[in-house]
Amino acid sequence: MTARNWILSVVLIVLVACEVSQPDMQYSIRSCAPIPSPRASAVCFVIENDAYIFGGRDSNSVYLNDLWRYNIANDTWTLIGTTPLKSRVNATACVYNGIAYIGLGFNGNYSNSSGYLSDWWSYDPTTNTWQQLSDFPANTTAKAISMVGDGELYVGYGFCWTYERDMYRYDIASDTWSFIDVHLDRKAFTFPMRSFGGVGTTCQNRYFAGTGFRAYSLNWWGEFLPEGEWIKCKDVPGRKRTIAACTATNDYVYVIGGMHFGGVNTDGKVLSDIQQYNPKNNTWRHVGNLPCGGIMNHIAFSTGNRFFVGLGENEDIEVCGNLYCIDEK
Secondary structure, three states: OOHHHHHHHHHHHHHOOOOOOOOOOOOEEEEOOOOOOOOEOOEEEEEOOEEEEEOOEOOOOOEEOEEEEEEOOOOEEEEEEEOOOOOEEOOEEEEEOOEEEEEOOEOOOOOOHHHEOOOEEEEEOOOOEEEEOOOOOOOOOEOOEEEEOOOEEEEEOOEOOOOEOOEEEEEOOOOEEEEEOOOOEHHHOOEOOOEEOOEEEEEOOEEEEEOOEOOOEEOOEEEEOOOOOEEEOOOOOOOOEEOOEEEEOOOOEEEEEEEEOOOOOOOOEEEEEEEEEEOOOOEEEEEEEOOOOOOEOOEEEEEOOEEEEEOOEOOOOOEOOOEEEEEOO
16 A cells, blocks of 8 residues: 555545443443434534534535534534535634634545635524635645634644644634744654644633644644644543544543554554543543443533533444533532
8 A cells, every 4th residue: 555545544534434441430421312413523612502513424424514503401402504614524613702613624535635625604603694704824624623712713733635733823803814833842853743633622721732643643732822832741641542522621621532543554443531631730631431432533512511522433434423421520
């Protein structure tokens, strides 16, 4: 297998595509109502007491552009309907002041850069209205990470046939993008790592990101500073992983599941573990495993001291609709 074909096979798992473990939760976990339209590689965001799930692909590998609302208090799903966005997988979304900012992702030919989407939108759930904003200034848009600041969003680490560590700042008030010159820590092996398929989130007004893939799965973890500096944090424990899910409660960051891939001569392993990161003291703790076994290309979202995990696909690449709620003790 050529290097190009091997990389393509891994990208196909991420774009198109369980370690089975018995429950061992230090937190309480319960099953929620499954989404009526199961999907993988979707994106989610939370506004007030509702979570929204956009896009992804179904069990027939059909790319989707619909929007679903999950009412957290009532454990119910409502189809909002189709959106003006093109169908896609691996989009990016974040929320500021009750407005969602969403876009990017992939829909097209894997070897053609036109399949990597750069459009950027805002969504107001109170009026169910969409507005197209300034395009993202690059085509490295498949499974980019996003983190929310005070009036600014930080987006980067997307993919378009290259592994990147580029970061961009989006200023909400002026609807403008700017490139952030990332400063490398060469003593830490040019940290942060160029990679694809990682995760990122905001916790306690700080920005964290890591994991992903570059020839094999990664477990790096770092804190991003808006001026372009990265602080190296303790690596994510357990098996190295890509296409995991990540979310943050009031106090902690969670990295959940994903796929461990050790290299071209190894098999992938789909993970079920839930790893908790404490930003206050830079420590990790394994708090249990998902009762469904391993999942990848899934979603995670949170509200207060509660977080949710689900959808995605299992080790047989079967698209899942399950959703689980986990309450911190």
